[in-house]
Amino acid sequence: MIFDFLFPNRCLDCNQLIDKRDIVCELCLDKVNFSNHNYFDTNSLIEKASLQIPVENAYSLLIYEKESLAQKIIHQLKYNHREKIGKILANWVTQRVDLSKKKPDLLVTVPLHYKKLKQRGYNQLHLFSNQLSAYYQIPVHHTLLKRIKHSRAQAKKNQSERLKTKNAYQLTENINGKHILLIDDVYTTGNTISNIAWEILSNSENVKISILVMAMDI
Ligand SMILES: [Zn+2]
Incomplete structure (x- = not known):
């Protein structure tokens, strides 16, 4: 072409x-700094996330440092219209993670606020998780949670502003009894994932939460 x-x-x-x-x-x-995470045994993401939420399993594909190649890759995916990078990252995951034991029932992506979606043109998690869904044969749900507030980047906020975003996500469906694998791009403070997890946990019964991210900050 x-x-x-x-x-x-x-x-x-x-x-x-x-x-x-x-x-x-x-x-x-x-x-490329791949993590040495095993999805089932303990790892640095499980340890970090467990401080905020009850977490079943967790996995980060990459370890994210400033100026690293991992950071460059995620940056291209999110800010340079290179949506297809999500597919390649998903392939890297499938080469490393076996989900057949304790298989999650549903993949759930972190939603973008519509303003951000409009600005970017795509949700950087969709191709990534669609590819994972096809490979692992697990359904994916992109609208299980609704982003209800537009907020500035977490990093620019002070403590009280951060608390206000606690209910920034709203559950749209009943998912009782399901094991949910939450999918996000970069795990830094864990605020996004834990806000979503608490929204799910406090409005559902007998739900398990696992986490899969493209990269985690150290
Ligand atoms: Zn090269």
Whole structure:
């Protein structure tokens, strides 16, 4: 296609020409900081998340540091219209995570406020989780939670402002008895995931929460 000819795909790190289905070249793949998380045993994400919510299992694909290649990849996905990166990240997950034991019943994505969705044009979690859903044969729900308030980035807020966003998500359906795998891009403070988890837990019975994120901040 003419588009490919004009804008050939290049490695996000070394700028070398690569296959259009990749994001980094083979050499630079070694520089991507994959976590050593196992979804079932304890790991740093389970430990961190357990301080805020009862969590069944948790997994982060990448470890996110400032200026790292992992950060570059997520940044391209979220802010540079490279929605398809979500698919590649999902493939990286499926190569590493076996969900067949203690299989979740439903994949649930963190919703974007409609203003942000309009601005970005896509929810960066959708291609990612659709791909996971197809591979693991688990249904995905993108609208189980409704984002009801638009807020500035968490980092720019003070403590009292942060507390106000506690009820920023609203459950739209009854999901009693289900094991939910919550999906987000970057786990930093854990506020988003824990707000959503508490909204689910306090409005449902016999629900289990697990977490899967593209990257976690250390
Ligand atoms: Zn490279």
